[in-house]
Amino acid sequence: MTHVQIHREELELDEPTLVEGLPGVGLVGKIAADHLVDVYDMTHYGTLRCDGLPEIAVYGEDDPNVLGPVRLYADAERDLLVLQSDAPVSPSAADGFASCLVDWLEANDATPLFLSGLPTEKDGVPDVFGIATGEGAALLDDADVDAPSMDGAITGPTGALISEAQQVGLTSVGLVVEADPKFPDPEAARAVLRTAIGPLGSIEVDTEALVAQAEEIGQAKERLAKQMREAGDESTSAQPLGMYQ
Amino acid sequence: MTHVQIHREELELDEPTLVEGLPGVGLVGKIAADHLVDVYDMTHYGTLRCDGLPEIAVYGEDDPNVLGPVRLYADAERDLLVLQSDAPVSPSAADGFASCLVDWLEANDATPLFLSGLPTEKDGVPDVFGIATGEGAALLDDADVDAPSMDGAITGPTGALISEAQQVGLTSVGLVVEADPKFPDPEAARAVLRTAIGPLGSIEVDTEALVAQAEEIGQAKERLAKQMREAGDESTSAQPLGMYQ
Amino acid sequence: MTHVQIHREELELDEPTLVEGLPGVGLVGKIAADHLVDVYDMTHYGTLRCDGLPEIAVYGEDDPNVLGPVRLYADAERDLLVLQSDAPVSPSAADGFASCLVDWLEANDATPLFLSGLPTEKDGVPDVFGIATGEGAALLDDADVDAPSMDGAITGPTGALISEAQQVGLTSVGLVVEADPKFPDPEAARAVLRTAIGPLGSIEVDTEALVAQAEEIGQAKERLAKQMREAGDESTSAQPLGMYQ
């Protein structure tokens, strides 16, 4: 039953770029992905029905219609897809999730930009560097994204995604940005959007609003992080996801 | 072997409404469901034989006949079904349970009302809002049930049920009510019965008895909650379920 | 391979009554079952080879021949079977064990009397009540066994047995007796033998010896309870089972 369910088949996308927004260090991916969905008013395009994703019912302010927790949003004009996630992918489900998503990306000629925070006590503008699979190194070069300055490894669900892309030979890019290891980090999200996602996706992202809301978002994200950590709890309950969007 | 066993095939139900009464935050669902069974003197209609449900033997005061722990009760006149549960569904069994029940609801043209408590330190009458799958948003609109005022997610067995309904496209409604996170909350059950279950099910529910018994029920429910938490214990023993019904 | 192995096919039993003696609260079932085997000098009739039962080698005083840990004893004259167990059934094996035993009971027209202790700080003669599956309620009525005085549930292996009997429609009786939650309780075993097992099995059980040995048995049973708790230990060792028989 593992698959990606598309709700808007009529939308035409031509070799789209996908920005992955799983929650991770500094919530960098989630903040960047949510910002793109918001700023471009992207269309809810699909829902991931991959084995191992949490079976929870997500809802939004002022709209009673329930959504799945991991969704695709599209902007046909910009040939842009965003993967938005309201729940973390559990480590035991990571490999199956990676196959499920990478299979779909391959079949749809999409080029994913995977996002990862590098835990750092940083100072000034966070550094961004890129890693690549398939022909991704050329994309990084064209976009003037730095190579890594030291050896490293990406673990967790995003590591599984990049590893899967590498195994099947899919062209992809992994963007690593210095980020706060303990708190949501909109500044890191902004850096990766401006330095790398913008050039790689041939899009101009207005991140001023992101800066302006940084402090407010920071506070709301702390609540979100707490709720997400608790999403593994067993009792049935409704949980507000925060109001920063 | 996973299925719903019907004991009273002769009862005729026409596109019935089902009220789900799994124990959760504030025991809201269980209190509301038990109250409906009691007040309408509903008929024991079926027993859930879904994989993963606890194999325990349930009995009632003055009646030696053993029942399964998760049962359906029916009121043919009101086209009403209630799911009554004397044991929690474990998280590992939640997805299988959700498929088992939602399959049966689909095959029997039933519209479920799922119930969930939103943990709150509340003041005054608890707020109720609704979420929906399939054509459920129209039902909420007709019944004047509010949409959510902030983003959120429903987890646990009830979240799995709503998620499953959303995946298969079944029309359903999820009712979320502010409830006490630590103790049984008959006041929250009363609010969801009056504000939402009544209008949605086209029934007039007399909840005065519920109010009158609130304090007494509160005390008995505390004992029940304690016993249910202990239901996972390994040794064989008989456990009184409380006497509030 | 899960089955009941019969060693004495030549014994003729006509719709026998089976008394279940799994260790549980107060060791009530085990004490009652062991007493019946002893007092009627019952014949070792069969051995349960159900999946999930512990693979241990049991032996008795002055007899080198090894036995399985869960056995059937028969008294053809009284049409009586007793299930004697020298090891607890683990919770994870309970459902499979229940199917294995109930299948055999059904195929052999046997009517089981399941035994369970109700943890109580009791005073005077312990109360006994009965619950039923299939046509068991009529048996309880004929034998003047009380119905429960409050709602409740039986969990653990005995709960799984009664639940399985209820699901397949086998006539059975569950006897619940107030018992000491921490120590072996021969007084509770005596009460259930006199009040319920005797009338239900149409047998007159001499329990005087049980009373006389109560204190001595109490002491030996404490050692047994300790050893049984330790039966899950990993290292190979021989363990005396106590000498009360």
Added chain:
Amino acid sequence: MTHVQIHREELELDEPTLVEGLPGVGLVGKIAADHLVDVYDMTHYGTLRCDGLPEIAVYGEDDPNVLGPVRLYADAERDLLVLQSDAPVSPSAADGFASCLVDWLEANDATPLFLSGLPTEKDGVPDVFGIATGEGAALLDDADVDAPSMDGAITGPTGALISEAQQVGLTSVGLVVEADPKFPDPEAARAVLRTAIGPLGSIEVDTEALVAQAEEIGQAKERLAKQMREAGDESTSAQPLGMYQ
């Protein structure tokens, strides 16, 4: 793939006796088995390739050739087999291991002598008694080995072996000896060799060396016990097995 690999098919054994030497209480079985291999200069005859046995590489002093951890040694003249083990069988693997070995014993007309220590604070020469499956009781009687003086059970891998022999009807003997619950106990090994293994196997075992080395062995065995407890550790490392052989 589970099987016993024979390296010396040319050795002719006629209804051999097998002495089982798994590590257990007091390391009784291991000490006795190792002593027999040593004293009769037995031939490395086979290796157990049963599912669940630890995949470790065992080596001996002055010989670089790697061995499997659980091996058979043979003395064709005495029709004797010894099972020597350099690693404990884990509880989760015990049932599969028991089937694997008992199947081979049945197919090769071997009669196993299983060994188990009974944890005791003993005084003087340790007591030995025997239990039996199949026709084993007659063997015990011929050899003048006592029956048990109280009820008991043997658990762990040796319990699984005896239980399996009992289920399939293989003639076998279980020898139980009082042993030190905390330290290696060569005195207990000597008692079981002289009192039971000698008569049962129709062999005269010189155990004087065992006595003479008792203190020294005791010290080395303590180190072995410690290492074996640590054999479940995860990191790759070489571990000396001690030098008592």
Added chain:
Amino acid sequence: MTHVQIHREELELDEPTLVEGLPGVGLVGKIAADHLVDVYDMTHYGTLRCDGLPEIAVYGEDDPNVLGPVRLYADAERDLLVLQSDAPVSPSAADGFASCLVDWLEANDATPLFLSGLPTEKDGVPDVFGIATGEGAALLDDADVDAPSMDGAITGPTGALISEAQQVGLTSVGLVVEADPKFPDPEAARAVLRTAIGPLGSIEVDTEALVAQAEEIGQAKERLAKQMREAGDESTSAQPLGMYQ
């Protein structure tokens, strides 16, 4: 899907020697293997795609291209292969990994040199000894590598590899070197390279650089060890692997 993926089929290797470099006690194998890759400027020849290996994305300084965590490097001139690993093999995956690698070694006529540290508080030059499977004992003899001076066992992933080689009859050598149980030990790596890997592989290894960098490497390896211990962490993040190469 479990297999070894070869990237450079055109490289011709004739019955190559493989040096295994999994992280273990003292990181001996990893330090020796990494040194060989570095000193001979070996070619990235293949990637292990064995079930159970961690799905992480590894990258190196100044090169954006992602690598798998366990790789083969080749030097065709010296008929040398090195297995380089940036992540430990988990114990639960060890048996499957051993089959996966040993199958490939057999099919490619390769002779593996497995490396293991023997935890020791050592003094002076660390002792090295060898163990063998198949015809490996002759290789050790030709290369003047000592036999073990006491009994022992190798556990963990390297133990599983040697055990697997022994079971299938593949000629292999296990080299055991005294090593620091708590810290990276380049001195032990140097000893095994000079004493055993050099003669066995018919290669002259320049280990002076290793000595010179010993202190510096020691410091960097401590960081690596810490990161590897944390590689099992669940959250997605980038982790520098250290800069000692």
